[in-house]
Amino acid sequence: MWIDEEKTGRPNENIRNINCPTLIIRGDKDHLTSKHSVFELSELIENSNLANIPFSGHEVYVEQKNVVVEIINQFLEK
Numbered sequence: 001m002w003i004d005e006e007k008t009g010r011p012n013e014n015i016r017n018i019n020c021p022t023l024i025i026r027g028d029k030d031h032l033t034s035k036h037s038v039f040e041l042s043e044l045i046e047n048s049n050l051a052n053i054p055f056s057g058h059e060v061y062v063e064q065k066n067v068v069v070e071i072i073n074q075f076l077e078k
Contacts, residue, residue, distance in 0.1 A: 015044045022048040023075045025068060027060035049075060 022045045026038045035052065042050040051071045056063040 018045045024048055025051045025053065025060060025071065027056035027058055027063065028052050028054045029057045032058050
């Protein structure tokens, strides 16, 4: 997301070309990625799942490690 020169930081409508199951994880208090932009991204990827983890920031995988691991395991099992 950081290297694309578009305002959104992603390749705009080309994101729709992702056609595999996708898991998007965000900490609810992430100061670098807004809820709106992540929700919009999840809407553009047809087969995506969005996990917005409460009580965590940008490093959600550190702050809520057990929750993230459980979500990833559930995603991989389906």
